[in-house]
Amino acid sequence: MLRLENKVAIVTGASQGIGRCIAETFAREGAKVIAVDMNKLPYENKNIYGYEVNVTDRNGIKVFFDTITEKFGRVDILVNNAGITRDALIQKMTEEMWDLVINVNLKGLFNIAQLVGPHMMEQGIGSIINIASIVGEYGNVGQTNYAATKAGVIGMTKTWAKEFARKGAKVRVNSVAPGYINTDMMKTVPEKVLENMRGKTMLGRLGEPEEIANAVLFLASDESSYITGHNLSVNGGMRL
Secondary structure, three states: OOOOOOOEEEEEOOOOHHHHHHHHHHHHOOOEEEEEEOOOOOOOOOOEEEEEOOOOOHHHHHHHHHHHHHHHOOOOEEEEOOOOOOOEOHHHOOHHHHHHHHHHHHHHHHHHHHHHHHHHHHHOEEEEEEEOOHHHHHOOOOEHHHHHHHHHHHHHHHHHHHHOOHHHOEEEEEEEEEOOEOOHHHHHOOHHHHHHHHHOOOOOOOEOHHHHHHHHHHHHOHHHOOOOOOEEEEOOOOOO
């Protein structure tokens, strides 16, 4: 039996990397997937519906939400994966770099969860998975803005787990904190740096997008029906 059969799932930041892998994994497991990104969505899968919208655009997100709920009738799963980086040491970080990362990585999640969470409460059930980061757990040099947002994602996860489960609603909210994963972004990192990253993991390697997608799939499915308010670290045993 497919683990997400007849489920309707929204995945943000779904045009590439981890987000795309999550969307494809969900579709393979039987879900109707609404893949959201501000960039062109490259899908040909009949069970993946692309929708171009910027998560920081509150009006655009409202139109999107109204459109998909009218078309599909419900939302069973939300994966908040949209996020960006603008790295610099704090003394070199501009206000623009700070504001942009805060807006996408925090406000973007807030904008869509503010609509989807209450919707799930009304239907009585749902699963929200927020993508955090190892950097939000341990910090990292040159990533003040990114670390702040990903720590905030974990805090929002625990808060929403409490808020959206009120009045008997079986709405679960969890987060996944990936370590360093083999995506296109890593292709620009020098091999010496990659080797250092691998050496910091207990498993001696970087992760694969499919390994994050599988963790998210578990939290989205009924197999994790008694798990909420939890941050799942998927990092190969890495410590920064």
